Amino acid sequence: MTTTTDRATDIADPWPAPRAHGPVTATVSLPGSKSLTNRALVLASIADGPSVVRRALRSRDTALMAAALTSLGSQVDTSGDDWVVTPGPFDGDAEIDCGLAGTVMRFVPPVAALSTGKVAFDGDEHMRNRPIGEVLEALRGLGAIIEGEALPFTIHGHGAIEGGTVVVDASASSQFISALLLAGARYEKGVDIRHDGKPVPSLPHIDMTVAMLRENGVTVDDSDANRWTVAPGPIKALDRTIEPDLSNAAPFLALAAVSGGTVTVRDWPRATDQPGDALREILSLMGCEVSLGDEGLSVTGPARLQGVDLDLHDLGELTPALAALCALAETPSHLTGIGHIRGHETDRLAALARELGALGADVTELPDGLTIRPATLHGGIFHTYADHRMAHAGVILGAAVDGVLVENVQTTSKTFTDFAPFWARLFASGSASTSAF
């Protein structure tokens, strides 16, 4: 095996994941939410005046979003922790790099359709496989002119979109609905979106979109299942503080769970639309002690971790971290309702079955989930498939099992810049108070 080192950051590849030899006690301040930051940036770029996005997440996905909106014509000043967005005229040709960010590939086209320029979209190699066709078809139905059915595609903007009624099958991704909702108020007739197909996953993310639209003066009706209407009208400029990313809290809380220590995540919101808030209930089902207090959310790991039987249809992005925990539990687990995560950064069900299995886990891949039974794990290379959350799964396993090496841990930069050194600091003394800011 060859081990190379990333010169810029001194992170070895594959990276020997730090091992917890005793309970880890730590308090962490985590970077902002990707989902909240990228929604705020999109809304700010089509709002009725300059906006401030406070404590914005600074990571690859949000940098790509800022660059996309800048190339469309907005000004996005990312020099401080509080980003200032000034909507610009969308009147030039633009090239958009989606990277591997679903939020960029899905949320930017409905905005780009308002441009008078020709807007070309492309992204990472794997991004060309992630579903987008339904959004492009819906936009055509609303009045956009688009060349292509998947990445790469080009929108030939004509300055305005008529809007109106559209039917979408959003069973592959809730982002199809969020995308059309975010820009809908700026269409002449607004939008009336109906979902037709198998159940829409990740509904809390659509609730997050609706809540942010309402916060900024947009009238949204979501009172009927599978139907969302947005009235045409202005979007008020934002002054929005971004909460910590609760899904990215998963590996940190999992570290308490596997080491029997206590990890506190500061600034955990008392009320939130982030699906990661469900970690409180899930970790307590697994045997952890969970308390939400003035300091933040504290999780203390149990002597024996319990398996769980969970439908994660609404919470798909938590699957990799939870699957790693299940592989370390003393009783079997069934994670179901997550066929759609095969269309995430990688086919997460296949990748988890393969990589957990390679370390000795007893995993069965189901069409829409995973069954994981207790087994003794061993070290080895954990491949990440350019998926930040696969890397989270790898480091959780590495905290509990000797000799786990995580390939391309730097892929975590999608939503967490310098994750590996931050993670390693938690093991340095068994007690750490660390801030990502």
Ligand SMILES: O=C(O)C1=C[C@@H](OP(=O)(O)O)[C@@H](O)[C@H](O)C1
């Ligand atoms: O709208 C969003 O910010 C997201 C929606 C979800 O996507 P899917 O509905 O495709 O699962 C989630 O998994 C993703 O990480 C972020």
Ligand SMILES: C=C(OP(=O)(O)O)C(=O)O
């Ligand atoms: C599915 C995810 O990302 P994206 O926003 O690229 O869809 C994720 O972060 O788990």
